[in-house]
Amino acid sequence: MSRAAADIDPVVGRPALVAGEPGFHGVTEAVARPVEWKPPAGWYVAFAISLGMLGMLGVSVAWLFWEGVGIWGNNLPVAWGWPIVNFVFWVGIGHAGTLISAVLFLFRQKWRTSINRAAEAMTLFAVACALTFPTIHTGRPWLDYWMLPVPNQMSMWPQFRSPLMWDVFAVSIYGLVSLLFWYVGLIPDLATMRDRAKTRVRQVAYGLFALGWRGSQRHWWHYEKAYLLLAGLATPLVLSVHSVVSFDFAVSQLPGWHTTIFPPYFVAGAIFSGLAMVITLMVVCRVAFGLTHIITLLHFDRMAKLILLTGTIVGYAYGIEFFIAWFSGNPFEQFAFLNRALGPYAWAYWIMVSCNVISPQVFWLKRARTSIPVLFVVSILVNVGMWFERFVIVVTSLHRDFMPSSWGYFSPTFWDVATLVGSFGLFFTLFCLFVRFLPMVAMSEVKGVLPEAKSHGLPPDQTPEKPERAPAPRPGFAPEPEPTS
Amino acid sequence: MKLPKLPAPPWKRAAAPAPDTLLLAEYAGPDGLLAAADRVRRAGWADWDAHSPFPVHGMERAMGLAPSRVPWYVLVLGLGGAAGGMLLQWWVSAEAYPLVVSGKPYFSWPAFVPIMFECGVLGGALGAVAGFLAESRLPRHHHPLFDSARFERASDDRFFLSLGAAGREEGDRALRLLEETGPARIERLGPDGVAEVPAGTAGRRPPAARETDEPPARRDVPPEDAP
Numbered sequence: 001m002s003r004a005a006a007d008i009d010p011v012v013g014r015p016a017l018v019a020g021e022p023g024f025h026g027v028t029e030a031v032a033r034p035v036e037w038k039p040p041a042g043w044y045v046a047f048a049i050s051l052g053m054l055g056m057l058g059v060s061v062a063w064l065f066w067e068g069v070g071i072w073g074n075n076l077p078v079a080w081g082w083p084i085v086n087f088v089f090w091v092g093i094g095h096a097g098t099l100i101s102a103v104l105f106l107f108r109q110k111w112r113t114s115i116n117r118a119a120e121a122m123t124l125f126a127v128a129c130a131l132t133f134p135t136i137h138t139g140r141p142w143l144d145y146w147m148l149p150v151p152n153q154m155s156m157w158p159q160f161r162s163p164l165m166w167d168v169f170a171v172s173i174y175g176l177v178s179l180l181f182w183y184v185g186l187i188p189d190l191a192t193m194r195d196r197a198k199t200r201v202r203q204v205a206y207g208l209f210a211l212g213w214r215g216s217q218r219h220w221w222h223y224e225k226a227y228l229l230l231a232g233l234a235t236p237l238v239l240s241v242h243s244v245v246s247f248d249f250a251v252s253q254l255p256g257w258h259t260t261i262f263p264p265y266f267v268a269g270a271i272f273s274g275l276a277m278v279i280t281l282m283v284v285c286r287v288a289f290g291l292t293h294i295i296t297l298l299h300f301d302r303m304a305k306l307i308l309l310t311g312t313i314v315g316y317a318y319g320i321e322f323f324i325a326w327f328s329g330n331p332f333e334q335f336a337f338l339n340r341a342l343g344p345y346a347w348a349y350w351i352m353v354s355c356n357v358i359s360p361q362v363f364w365l366k367r368a369r370t371s372i373p374v375l376f377v378v379s380i381l382v383n384v385g386m387w388f389e390r391f392v393i394v395v396t397s398l399h400r401d402f403m404p405s406s407w408g409y410f411s412p413t414f415w416d417v418a419t420l421v422g423s424f425g426l427f428f429t430l431f432c433l434f435v436r437f438l439p440m441v442a443m444s445e446v447k448g449v450l451p452e453a454k455s456h457g458l459p460p461d462q463t464p465e466k467p468e469r470a471p472a473p474r475p476g477f478a479p480e481p482e483p484t485s
Numbered sequence: 486m487k488l489p490k491l492p493a494p495p496w497k498r499a500a501a502p503a504p505d506t507l508l509l510a511e512y513a514g515p516d517g518l519l520a521a522a523d524r525v526r527r528a529g530w531a532d533w534d535a536h537s538p539f540p541v542h543g544m545e546r547a548m549g550l551a552p553s554r555v556p557w558y559v560l561v562l563g564l565g566g567a568a569g570g571m572l573l574q575w576w577v578s579a580e581a582y583p584l585v586v587s588g589k590p591y592f593s594w595p596a597f598v599p600i601m602f603e604c605g606v607l608g609g610a611l612g613a614v615a616g617f618l619a620e621s622r623l624p625r626h627h628h629p630l631f632d633s634a635r636f637e638r639a640s641d642d643r644f645f646l647s648l649g650a651a652g653r654e655e656g657d658r659a660l661r662l663l664e665e666t667g668p669a670r671i672e673r674l675g676p677d678g679v680a681e682v683p684a685g686t687a688g689r690r691p692p693a694a695r696e697t698d699e700p701p702a703r704r705d706v707p708p709e710d711a712p
Contacts, residue, residue, distance in 0.1 A: 024538060024642035149577055157582035160574045161589065161596040169570075169603045177610040184614060188640065192538070195637035211624035214631070215639045217522075217548060219621040220540035225553040226617035230610055233563070237606045244599055447642075448539040453515060 009451050017111055017449050019293040024447050027294065031189075031441045032196055034289040039436055042288055047436075050428035057422025060415050061136055069139040071415040078398045078410035083137040086420055088390045089273070090130035090427075091171060091245055092266075093383075095238055096274020097123025098178060101185070102234035105227075111302055113445040114295045117189075118285065119278045120182040121440070125430040126277070127175040129423045134168075136419075163247035170244040177237055181230050184223070187213050188444040242270040249393065255336035256397030259324065265317035272310035272356070273386035275303050279379040283372055285435060294441055297370040304369035307382065311360035314389075318353065336397060344409055345396045348388050355385025504532055504649030506656045506675040507629050508682075509636065510668035511645055515541040518644040521666035522547040525646065528662050532649035536630075536639040558616030559609045566608020570601040633672055633679050 009016040022030060064071055074081035097119040104112040135141055147168050149158050158165050190206050191213035197203035213219070243263035250262040279300065286295040325337040340349050359381045362368040369375070400407045434440065447453055512518045515537065522535050526549045535544060544550075571594070578584075579591035589596070618624070630636050630647060639645050648663060650656040656673070660682060663671055671682040 028538075028641045149573060155582075157577040159584070159586060160578055160600060161586050161593060163599075166599040166603075169600045173603045173607045177606060180610050180614050184617065188538075192640040195640045207626065211618070212626040212628060213623065213640075214628055214636075215536040215538060215645075216621070217535040217537065217541065217544045218550065219623065220537070221545055221550050222553045222555050222617045222620040224540050225555040226613040229556060229559045229613045233559070233606050233609045233613070237603070240599070240602060240606075247599075444539045453539060454542075 015298055016451070017114065017296075017298065018446060019296050021451075022293060023452070024450065027441075027443055027446050027450070028192060028196075030291060030294060031439045031443050031446075032193065034435060035193065035437060035439055036196065036198075040288055043432065043436065046428065047432040050425050050432055053421055053425025054429045055422075055425070056418050057132075057425055060418040060422055063415065064136060064139050064419075065141065067139075069137070071413060073410055073412045073416050075408075075410075077401055077406050077408050078395055080394050080398060081410055082412055082416040082420065083133045085387070085390045085394050086423060087130050087133035087137075088245055088394075089387045090126045090133070090423065092242065092270035092273045092386060092390075093277045094123045094126035094130060094174075094178070094274065095242060095267070095270035096278050097121070097126075098174075098181070098234050098238040099271050099274065100278065101181060102231040102238065105231045106235060109302075110449045111299055113442055113449050114299055115278060115282060115303075115441075116445070117182075117185065117438075117442040118282060118435075118440045119274075120178065120185065121434045121438070122277060122281060122431065123178050123274070124175070124182060125427050125434075126274075127171065127178060128430065129427050131171060131175065132423060132426065134171075163244060163251045166244045167248055170241045174237060174241045177230075177234055181234055183209075184227060184230060185442055185445075186438065187211060187223075188215065189439045189442060191215065192443055193439060239267055242266045249397075254397055254401070255325075255330070255332040256340065256393070259321060261317055261320055261324070265314065268310045268313040268317070269356075269386060269389060272307060272314055273383060275307050275310070276379040276382035276386070279303055279307075279375050280383065281431065283376045283379070285440065289435065289440070291441060294446060297372075300372075300375050301366070301369045304363045304375060304378075307378075308360050308363040311356055311382070315353075315357035318357065332402060335400075339400055340392060340396045343396065343400065345392065345399070348392050349396070352385050352388040352392050355381045356389060359385070504651045506650045506659075506673060508648045508650065508656065508659045508663055509630065509633055509645055509672040509674060510647075510663040510666065511635060511643055511670040511672075513643070513669055515644060517667070517669075518646065519543055519547050521646050521663075521668065524666050525648065525662060530648060530659070530662065534647050536636070536645040536647065538640055538642060538644075541644070554620055555613060555616035558612040558619070560612075562612030562615070563605050563609030566611075567601050567605030569608070570604025571597055573604075574600060629674055632674055635670070635672060 008014070018027070072081060072083070074083070097116075100112050100119040101116045104116075134147075135144055138144075145152065146156075147158065147165070158168075187210060190210035194203055194206040194210045197206055243266065246262035246266035249257035250259055252258060282295055282300075286292050322337050322341075325333040328334075340346075359378050362374060362378060368378075395410050399410055510521065512521060518535055518537060518541060522544060525533055526547065535541075535548060537544075574597040575592050575594075578593075578597075583591045585591075635643070636645060646663065646666070646668070648659040650659040656675075660671065660673075673680050673682050
């Protein structure tokens with residue numbers, strides 16, 4: 001770990017979360033600069049490449065709507081091919097933002113403040129990519145209202161006992177709640193951008209969304225309560241969303257899908273892949289936008305520990321699936337899993353295992369957790385591995401079902417690949433716009449964890465009486481008694 | 486029969502004379518703000534607020550803020566969302582479009598729990614945001630405080646206390662109260678515009694005495710702005 005990241009916070013006696021003691025104004029300057037100045041040349045390159053990939057998505061989707069799903073490799077027995085693989089992959093990535101924002105907030109992990117904004121934005125964009133696939137996967141998007149409980153000319157209504165319906169609600173509500181959470185967190189920072197704006201356009205644009213925020217303590221009081229409650233609501237939500245996604249598979253009767261371990265296994269995998277994506281993006285952004293003192297090696301060290309934890313849970317799930325297949329005595333289950341590891345898709349299975357289970361084990365070493373090249377490579381490997389996990393689950397379970405006469409082998413077509421690449425284009429385009437136009441670090445939260453932000457309490461001559469209307473301190477959370485000397 | 490006259494609803498009640506002057510005191514750090522807020526609360530001032538770039542902990546005690554009502558919005562809308570979700574599924578599955586699926590009853594409620602839960606979370610989240618905005622009276626894009634150029638730093642690195650006062654006499658009392666708290670700077674925002682109040686206007690302490698109130702050697706104060 002670098003010397004700067006090992007600074008000790010003089011108030012709490014723990015490693016400082018922000019290196020180099022920038023002060024309140026220094027944090028504002030560092031975070032606002034990329035938004036207010038011309039972006040580095042690399043931004044234009046990244047944006048151009050992303051737009052090009054987004055164009056591929058446009059062309060693929062247009063061709064899909066014109067021609068139909070026949071342009072894809074999906075066919076019996078693998079009727080659920082790449083669109084579902086990509087959907088689950090993107091929803092999974094979309095889980096880390098809420099984990100970092102909500103779960104770590106509830107656990108009072110203050111290091112989240114440097115990365116939560118970017119992780120939440122990443123969540124939103126990943127959910128947007130994920131929602132693309134159910135929207136287009138029939139090739140007939142004008143029939144999407146069939147999924148919604150709206151009165152229609154057919155006098156038909158959705159079937160709420162199906163996990164696919166649960167999915168419609170879970171993912172769309174997750175997207176909406178993530179947006180609210182992200183926006184509420186943005187309001188104070190939008191006010192900062194408004195107050196610093198040099199042009200009328202910027203002032204109005206940021207001012208409109210800042211809602212007239214003026215940093216009032218009376219507002220902060222409600223704001224903090226609302227933020228805490230949003231975190232409390234988002235935490236069970238994030239656990240439920242990927243559980244519901246796993247029900248799409250687990251509730252069916254297919255060997256390889258019909259497993260009770262799926263909900264926790266999917267949730268752990270989702271957080272695993274999302275953290276990897278956060279690392280991939282942050283490794284680049286912190287250097288490109290000069291935020292190395294705010295997003296320090298300490299943050300990567302802790303994210304790497306979470307990757308190690310969730311990656312090991314995923315590895316455990318891979319193992320227990322095999323154990324249960326053997327222990328159940330069900331020959332179809334046993335075949336499904338032997339076929340996974342040794343059958344025609346064994347290459348995909350072993351890519352998955354080596355990327356997801358073996359590669360994160362380097363994070364047992366502190367030197368690996370704080371080495372930017374190692375972090376970057378492992379985070380990419382984890383993303384590849386997690387995409388293959390979904391591919392293995394979907395395709396290997398379907399391609400050889402109960403009747404050998406109906407076995408087949410799925411291969412993607414050009415348009416399958418183009419749609420996947422295009423969805424990355426959508427993701428990176430949105431992320432490029434985000435870092436260009438919005439503060440990518442939650443300034444108000446980072447200022448709140450600086451050592452100078454911690455109030456030393458009232459001077460002794462001013463504290464004797466207790467405020468009449470103040471809320472009674474809860475047991476265990478009472479403020480430190482004033483020194484009597 | 487003549488009905489007894491009910492008290493006017495809060496939005497029609499004649500309020501205390503509307504404040505025409507805002508006094509804005511600026512502090513360099515959270516400690517100065519906290520001590521000043523404690524003083525203003527104990528003086529019993531009615532119309533005042535504190536402003537800071539991040540929530541200063543302990544301010545709710547120093548300002549004597551009542552517990553936030555935001556949780557009630559969340560509870561009501563969250564339960565409403567959950568009930569609405571279950572009601573929708575009951576009506577669709579048992580009333581509008583009854584269909585036997587895998588031999589289950591029309592109202593097979595255990596299968597409806599996931600969507601009920603998601604709808605409850607949606608209601609609660611909307612309640613949290615709506616409660617926060619309603620309780621804070623936001624959005625409000627215009628506010629007299631925005632007339633002050635210094636106040637732009639309330640979202641950056643400075644800490645402010647604002648006291649509303651009606652009339653000259655109350656304005657002087659507010660000024661005296663603020664000067665006792667030892668701010669780095671005081672501004673008067675009134676009908677005549679924004680003007681800095683020079684030190685010592687209402688028996689303000691000399692700067693040397695004020696500095697002892699501030700915590701020593703803060704890095705958040707750029708040297709050129711130090712009082």
